[in-house]
Amino acid sequence: MKRKVALIGAGIAALGCAVSLKEQGIDFIIFEKGRLPGGKIVTEKFDNLLVEGGPDSYLPEKYWSVELIKKVGLEGEMLCTNDEYKGTYIYSRGRLHPLPEGVMLMVPTMITPLVKSTLLSWPGKIRMGLELFVPPKKDLSDESLAQFVTRRLGRECLELIAEPLVAGIHTSNPDNMSVLATFPRFAEMERKYGSLIRGILRARKQGNRNFVTSQKMTYFMSLREGMYELVRAAVKFIGEERVKTETTVVSVNKREGGYEVVCLDGTVYKCDAVVIATPSFVTAELIRGMDEELAEQLSQIKWSSSATVSLAFRKKEMEGTLRGFGFIVPRREGRKINACTYSSIKWSNRAPEDVLLLRCFVGGGHHEELVFCDDGELLEVVLAELREIIGFKATPFFSRIYRWERGMPKYTVGHLERISAVEERLKLYPGLYFIGSSYRGIGIGDCVRSGFVAAEEIRKAFLP
Numbered sequence: 001m002k003r004k005v006a007l008i009g010a011g012i013a014a015l016g017c018a019v020s021l022k023e024q025g026i027d028f029i030i031f032e033k034g035r036l037p038g039g040k041i042v043t044e045k046f047d048n049l050l051v052e053g054g055p056d057s058y059l060p061e062k063y064w065s066v067e068l069i070k071k072v073g074l075e076g077e078m079l080c081t082n083d084e085y086k087g088t089y090i091y092s093r094g095r096l097h098p099l100p101e102g103v104m105l106m107v108p109t110m111i112t113p114l115v116k117s118t119l120l121s122w123p124g125k126i127r128m129g130l131e132l133f134v135p136p137k138k139d140l141s142d143e144s145l146a147q148f149v150t151r152r153l154g155r156e157c158l159e160l161i162a163e164p165l166v167a168g169i170h171t172s173n174p175d176n177m178s179v180l181a182t183f184p185r186f187a188e189m190e191r192k193y194g195s196l197i198r199g200i201l202r203a204r205k206q207g208n209r210n211f212v213t214s215q216k217m218t219y220f221m222s223l224r225e226g227m228y229e230l231v232r233a234a235v236k237f238i239g240e241e242r243v244k245t246e247t248t249v250v251s252v253n254k255r256e257g258g259y260e261v262v263c264l265d266g267t268v269y270k271c272d273a274v275v276i277a278t279p280s281f282v283t284a285e286l287i288r289g290m291d292e293e294l295a296e297q298l299s300q301i302k303w304s305s306s307a308t309v310s311l312a313f314r315k316k317e318m319e320g321t322l323r324g325f326g327f328i329v330p331r332r333e334g335r336k337i338n339a340c341t342y343s344s345i346k347w348s349n350r351a352p353e354d355v356l357l358l359r360c361f362v363g364g365g366h367h368e369e370l371v372f373c374d375d376g377e378l379l380e381v382v383l384a385e386l387r388e389i390i391g392f393k394a395t396p397f398f399s400r401i402y403r404w405e406r407g408m409p410k411y412t413v414g415h416l417e418r419i420s421a422v423e424e425r426l427k428l429y430p431g432l433y434f435i436g437s438s439y440r441g442i443g444i445g446d447c448v449r450s451g452f453v454a455a456e457e458i459r460k461a462f463l464p
Helices: 012-023 064-071 111-116 122-133 145-153 155-170 184-193 196-206 228-238 280-287 292-299 368-372 375-390 415-426 444-462
Strands: 004-008 027-031 043-046 049-052 078-080 088-092 095-098 221-223 249-255 258-263 268-271 273-276 302-314 326-328 339-341 355-363 398-410 432-434
Touching: 004 012, 004 258, 004 268, 012 027, 012 064, 012 228, 012 444, 027 268, 043 398, 049 302, 049 355, 064 228, 064 444, 088 155, 111 122, 122 145, 122 155, 122 196, 145 155, 145 184, 155 326, 184 196, 249 280, 258 273, 273 280, 273 444, 280 292, 280 432, 292 415, 302 368, 302 375, 339 375, 355 368, 355 375, 368 375, 368 398, 375 398, 415 432, 432 444
Parallel strands: 004 027, 004 273, 088 326, 273 432
Antiparallel strands: 043 049, 078 221, 088 095, 249 258, 258 268, 302 355, 302 398, 326 339, 339 355
């Protein structure tokens, strides 16, 4: 008898898993409660505007994204950033300052740009440079990102660079973010090289040898027709008939020789393995009847809410020139937006030449209450922030708001220990897998990797 797999949720982790299962000839079906697959990957077209509601890019360094793109035939559609406009600005003390060239996330790798920077004070610059001489942490225990950055690079680096940069990625507060869960590479560099600066410089020399592609690569990459192109291609690859949308699963139960997936309409699907790719708080309820302890472990993972606000302006109605790809805002500035990306400058094929399309980020690490304002109120807050930060006086002719309630997991201190406990408990249930952003990585690449790993474990179990 042919063995079957059920996947619950149709985000990019599940689609990555499904693509791998299809390659291996393993039968499966995907249940998705929404109208469309893709999870938080949402791309919409409005006339000549291409708007991203969720992630607008992937990191090719997390090479699993590129592997999936190649598997579904999109290698030729990969899109580089317009690096002739490259640059990140940080709002501080009433003006925008360029992030010093050579700063990789929060780690300086070039002396002259750091010395010339208007963002940092002289004591702050010197403290960052002294990172080379800070002794490494002696034990392997977890600590908050704030503790880690302050210890290695100083408080000013934390508040002006690290916090706003990581807030845009993790929508969380560095005061309780786990450094081992969110930036394990930095913790490893400290252990291996005794310094983040030495570690980054060594990594840049080695490059990324995990994948080979003929395509040019930039630090961030997207797809020509938006990130949802990856969802469409993956669904086409695996077969649309395998994706059951508008189908809500209410529970997963253990049965002799496998599992039962129970749907809201009463349908029961019997399978040999189940891959659950829903957020941890949803997964907890799906398996609660089967294992209350495991459900409680999953419930310990906290989540934050955020929103993106896309706006389009006629360039002829604007004053001044925008520099870089956008700006980020440190929490200590007391502003109500976290960041802004100039989407049509950063990416080609996003808007006509006479239009500026940008995207602002709200909520997450701070002012999360704004996510739940009505559209008019939230729009006015964002426009007021843009007027004060970059002097925008023009009125947008287009706006689109996307809210992500409990959309991002918080990897707080001790996260990896909690996940290890979940994984240990899962050993009681062979054939049951949890994948996605809740566990060991929030980005597209990490989610795809989790799907690939689950598919490989299923292959080993089904086809020894």
